[in-house]
Each structure stands twice: as C-alpha cells, then as structure tokens.
Amino acid sequence: MxxxxxxxxxxxxxxxxxxxxxxxxxxxxxxxxxxxxxxxxxxxxxxxxxxxxxxxxxxxxxxxxxxxxxxxxxxxxxxxxxxxxxxxxxxxxxxxxxxxxxxxxxxxxxxxxxxxxxxxxxxxxxxxxxxxxxxxxxxxxxxxxxxxxxxxxxxxxxxxxxxxxxxxxxxxxxxxxxxxxxxxxxxxxxxxxxxxxxxxRDHLTGLYNRRVWDTRTAGLEQEGRIYNVLALDIDHFKHVNDTYGHGNGDLVLKQFANILMEETRPHDVTARIGGEEFMILVYDLAPSKVNKVANRIRERIANERFQLDGFPAITVTTSIGIAHGKHVHIQQMNVLADEALYTAKQQGRNRTILFDQADQQDIAASHSSTETTT
Missing domain, CATH: 1.10.1760.20 (Arp2/3 complex 21 kDa subunit ARPC3)
Structure with a gap:
C-alpha cells in the first residue's frame, strides 16, 4: 500500500x-x-x-x-x-x-x-x-x-x-x-x-524604433502632463557618408546614439526615426530646462571625437528642434519639432530652436557662433 x-x-x-x-x-x-x-x-x-x-x-x-x-x-x-x-x-x-x-x-x-x-x-x-x-x-x-x-x-x-x-x-x-x-x-x-x-529596437543603434515611438507617444495629450518633443539630426551627414563611406557613417550613428542615451534620463524615450533623424520625448521640464538639456546634448556632440575605421577621428554637429506643450496631439508636436529643426538648419545649423506651444512663438536657444563641419 x-x-x-x-x-x-x-x-x-x-x-x-x-x-x-x-x-x-x-x-x-x-x-x-x-x-x-x-x-x-x-x-x-x-x-x-x-x-x-x-x-x-x-x-x-x-x-x-x-x-x-x-x-x-x-x-x-x-x-x-x-x-x-x-x-x-x-x-x-x-x-x-x-x-x-x-x-x-x-x-x-x-x-x-x-x-x-x-x-x-x-x-x-x-x-x-x-x-x-x-x-x-x-x-x-x-x-x-x-x-x-x-x-x-x-x-x-x-x-x-x-x-x-x-x-x-x-x-x-x-x-x-x-x-x-x-x-x-x-x-x-x-x-x-x-x-x-x-x-x-533599431538594429544599428539600439535605440527605440519608429514603431515604439508611435506607441509610447500615443495619447500624450490626454495625460495632462507637460512634455517636450526633441527632433535631432546630424548636420551634413550625407557628406560623412560620401567622404568616409556608409560603414563609417554607421559608426557615427552608433556613437551619436550612445551620447543620446548617456545624456537623457532612463524614463525619457529616445528613438531613431530613420537615417540620421532622431526623436526624444522628455516629460515635465519647463522650456528653460529642456532648452538646457538640448544644448548640453548639442555641445557634447560638437566636442566629441567620432572614431572612424581607416580614417582619423572627425567632429560632427547636430541641430535640434524642440516642441513644448500640454494637451497637444503628438502629431502636431512632431510637426512643430520638425519645423523648429528646419529653422535651426536655416539659421546655420549646430543650434537649438524651441517652439513653446503655450506662447505660440519660437525661442532661439543659445548656440555656437561657428558651425562645425566635417
């Protein structure tokens, strides 16, 4: 038994x-x-x-x-x-x-x-x-x-x-x-x-991809929180690819992405949208503070030596457009950030432009007086 x-x-x-x-x-x-x-x-x-x-x-x-x-x-x-x-x-x-x-x-x-x-x-x-x-x-x-x-x-x-x-x-x-x-x-x-x-994840940089960006930012206007959308791209990136090859262009993108990860908070959403275009979602920062964050990123990139394969290290710069708002649909914020980025490009690159939706005006952030190119 x-x-x-x-x-x-x-x-x-x-x-x-x-x-x-x-x-x-x-x-x-x-x-x-x-x-x-x-x-x-x-x-x-x-x-x-x-x-x-x-x-x-x-x-x-x-x-x-x-x-x-x-x-x-x-x-x-x-x-x-x-x-x-x-x-x-x-x-x-x-x-x-x-x-x-x-x-x-x-x-x-x-x-x-x-x-x-x-x-x-x-x-x-x-x-x-x-x-x-x-x-x-x-x-x-x-x-x-x-x-x-x-x-x-x-x-x-x-x-x-x-x-x-x-x-x-x-x-x-x-x-x-x-x-x-x-x-x-x-x-x-x-x-x-x-x-x-x-x-x-983006296969090259390890940042979030466009699909995650769209998912994580959907419905932001309903949360009632202040948020900022930063649009960034690398100035004259086509020149980097044409001069040093697409392999080295990929190395620059990886190093650029690493800087973004180091300079943002863990709960910020940092994504590569495509090519040399990046987006960052930053919660709960006033215009003056997010402006400082963006310029810290911009200055860090401008002072960085980007390592290449078979060529000496180079410097690159970035232009940044910021949309600041609350209860604003993410698609509109994306458009405003892109427009601010375009303005930064038109004004000479290597600078930050912030659009405050509440004030309905562009605010030019501090920027370097000399454009850095490769």
Missing part, C-alpha cells in the same frame, strides 16, 4: 515543484513590478513558501520514513543568481523546520539549509557559463548537505541509509528534470527577449 502512496506523493510533489518553478520563473522575468527590491522580496517569499509546501507535503518512502524536496526551490534561485531572494527563501525554509519543535535535529536541518545556499552561491559563480553542469552541481551539493544532516541526526542506521538512497534517487531524478525545465524556461525567456528587442 505504501508503494502506491509513494508513487502518488512523488507525482504530487513533482507537480508542485514544477508548477512553482514556472510561476517563480515568470516573476523573475517580469517587468510589472515597481522596483527591483519589490521583485526580489516577492521572489524570495514565493520561493520560501514553495519550499515550505514541499517540506510539509513530503514523500512517503516506506511505512516509517518520509523525505521532501525543499531544497529544489533554492536550486532555482541559485541558478538565476538571485542572491537576495535566495537569502529570504533560505531563512523561511530553514526557520520553518522549527515548527516541528525546537530540537537539535531542527537546528542541524537549519544549518544544512544555510550550508546549501552558501555553497550554491559559490557554484553559481564558478560554473556561470556552463548552465547544465551548474544546475546539476547545485542539486548534488544540496543532496550532499542533506546527507550529512541525515547522518548526524539518525546516524549510520538501516533507516538512515534507506532514507538517503531514496533521497538521492528521487532527488537526482527530479533535480535533473527540474534542471532541464529551468534551462528550457531560460532559453524561452531569452528568445522572447530577443524577439522583443528585435521588434522594439
């Missing part, structure tokens, strides 16, 4: 473990939480509760012995390198052992869980680039620590040896399956991320 119970409980525990792995992996790769700390705490709590559930369920090895798979959730966190969640989960799983009584056996089990997690951190660092070997090593390390704990608590008895035989057999079988499942999750999430980047 106990053999039937053993098979049923083994399947139940495996289903619990795999379902928990799936849910935790989804949380790990989720972008819906407000901060990384919040995500880490949720992951740690979820993993700890999964370990406690596996401990309480257990598997009936025979009429008198039970084992559990509480270590498997820790393997998952160690594999992903989530150290803070690993600490939380370790304390929850280890501390829950005292619910059965504050005994020397409980203390040994607690120390074993701490040792398992500590060793896992080292294994993850050493085998980071060998995922399957890493995952297998994490499982073996956990089983070794469990072995020491069982031998300390039960001694070298027939009961402890039977328990360890079942623990290693089931632990390795379920551990290998969970390793393959974890690797499959990781590969799937990497593919999803690659597809997402391919759909959202």
């Amino acid at each position: 106990w053999k039937i119970i053993f098979i049923v409980e083994l399947l139940v525990n495996a289903c619990i473990a795999f379902t928990g792995f799936y849910i935790i992996s989804k949380i790990i790769h989720s972008t819906h939480f407000s901060s990384s700390t919040t995500t880490s705490v949720i992951i740690g709590l979820a993993t700890g509760l999964l370990g406690v559930l596996l401990m309480f369920k257990g598997i009936q090895v025979n009429e008198s012995l039970r084992m559990d798979l509480r270590h498997l959730p820790l393997v998952l966190l160690a594999f992903y390198g989530n150290r803070f969640p690993l600490v939380i989960a370790t304390l929850i799983i280890g501390g829950s052992r005292f619910l059965f009584g504050i005994t020397p056996q409980a203390f040994v089990a607690f120390v074993a869980i701490i040792a398992i997690s500590t060793g896992m951190v080292y294994i993850h660092r050493k085998l980071f680039n060998r995922p399957f070997r890493q995952n297998l090593s994490l499982n073996i390390w956990a089983l070794l620590m469990i072995t020491f704990a069982v031998l300390i608590n039960l001694g070298f008895t027939d009961a402890s040896l039977r328990l360890l035989l079942a623990t290693w057999t089931i632990g390795l079988a379920v551990g290998v399956l969970s390793s393959l499942l974890t690797l499959d999750f990781q590969m799937l999430n990497r593919q999803v991320e690659l597809y997402k980047q391919s759909a959202e």
Whole structure:
C-alpha cells in the first residue's frame, strides 16, 4: 500500500515543484513590478513558501520514513543568481523546520539549509557559463548537505541509509528534470527577449524604433502632463557618408546614439526615426530646462571625437528642434519639432530652436557662433 502512496506523493510533489518553478520563473522575468527590491522580496517569499509546501507535503518512502524536496526551490534561485531572494527563501525554509519543535535535529536541518545556499552561491559563480553542469552541481551539493544532516541526526542506521538512497534517487531524478525545465524556461525567456528587442529596437543603434515611438507617444495629450518633443539630426551627414563611406557613417550613428542615451534620463524615450533623424520625448521640464538639456546634448556632440575605421577621428554637429506643450496631439508636436529643426538648419545649423506651444512663438536657444563641419 505504501508503494502506491509513494508513487502518488512523488507525482504530487513533482507537480508542485514544477508548477512553482514556472510561476517563480515568470516573476523573475517580469517587468510589472515597481522596483527591483519589490521583485526580489516577492521572489524570495514565493520561493520560501514553495519550499515550505514541499517540506510539509513530503514523500512517503516506506511505512516509517518520509523525505521532501525543499531544497529544489533554492536550486532555482541559485541558478538565476538571485542572491537576495535566495537569502529570504533560505531563512523561511530553514526557520520553518522549527515548527516541528525546537530540537537539535531542527537546528542541524537549519544549518544544512544555510550550508546549501552558501555553497550554491559559490557554484553559481564558478560554473556561470556552463548552465547544465551548474544546475546539476547545485542539486548534488544540496543532496550532499542533506546527507550529512541525515547522518548526524539518525546516524549510520538501516533507516538512515534507506532514507538517503531514496533521497538521492528521487532527488537526482527530479533535480535533473527540474534542471532541464529551468534551462528550457531560460532559453524561452531569452528568445522572447530577443524577439522583443528585435521588434522594439533599431538594429544599428539600439535605440527605440519608429514603431515604439508611435506607441509610447500615443495619447500624450490626454495625460495632462507637460512634455517636450526633441527632433535631432546630424548636420551634413550625407557628406560623412560620401567622404568616409556608409560603414563609417554607421559608426557615427552608433556613437551619436550612445551620447543620446548617456545624456537623457532612463524614463525619457529616445528613438531613431530613420537615417540620421532622431526623436526624444522628455516629460515635465519647463522650456528653460529642456532648452538646457538640448544644448548640453548639442555641445557634447560638437566636442566629441567620432572614431572612424581607416580614417582619423572627425567632429560632427547636430541641430535640434524642440516642441513644448500640454494637451497637444503628438502629431502636431512632431510637426512643430520638425519645423523648429528646419529653422535651426536655416539659421546655420549646430543650434537649438524651441517652439513653446503655450506662447505660440519660437525661442532661439543659445548656440555656437561657428558651425562645425566635417
């Protein structure tokens, strides 16, 4: 009878473990939480509760012995390198052992869980680039620590040896399956991320593409927030392509995009619209402040040495048009920014022109007196 119970409980525990792995992996790769700390705490709590559930369920090895798979959730966190969640989960799983009584056996089990997690951190660092070997090593390390704990608590008895035989057999079988499942999750999430980047990012510069720009700016006039649209392009970029080749033109575009990323805030939307044309969405800045931001970008670019392949480094300049407004449709703001950019070009390039929709007037920003060309 106990053999039937053993098979049923083994399947139940495996289903619990795999379902928990799936849910935790989804949380790990989720972008819906407000901060990384919040995500880490949720992951740690979820993993700890999964370990406690596996401990309480257990598997009936025979009429008198039970084992559990509480270590498997820790393997998952160690594999992903989530150290803070690993600490939380370790304390929850280890501390829950005292619910059965504050005994020397409980203390040994607690120390074993701490040792398992500590060793896992080292294994993850050493085998980071060998995922399957890493995952297998994490499982073996956990089983070794469990072995020491069982031998300390039960001694070298027939009961402890039977328990360890079942623990290693089931632990390795379920551990290998969970390793393959974890690797499959990781590969799937990497593919999803690659597809997402391919759909959202410009292939050359890594900035957002036109489709993301249109999506992220849709409905801005309904948000009731002040926002600014910056239109930029590289002055005389055709001359760069004609003189140094399109390959070097691509190098200039990449370096130009890197500067834009460095000079804008993480929540600003920076996109390459096409060719040498770029757009930046900047929230909540008054005309004077966004004007300073634009001129900082312009001056940084003018002072930068752009590295080329097979030619000496060159300098380039940028012209910037800004539309500032509130409750204005994004298409109109784009047109106003483009018109301001065109005005900057007409006035000699390497300068910033700001159009304040509220005042219905163009404001010429500070600019260099001498145009820089290549």
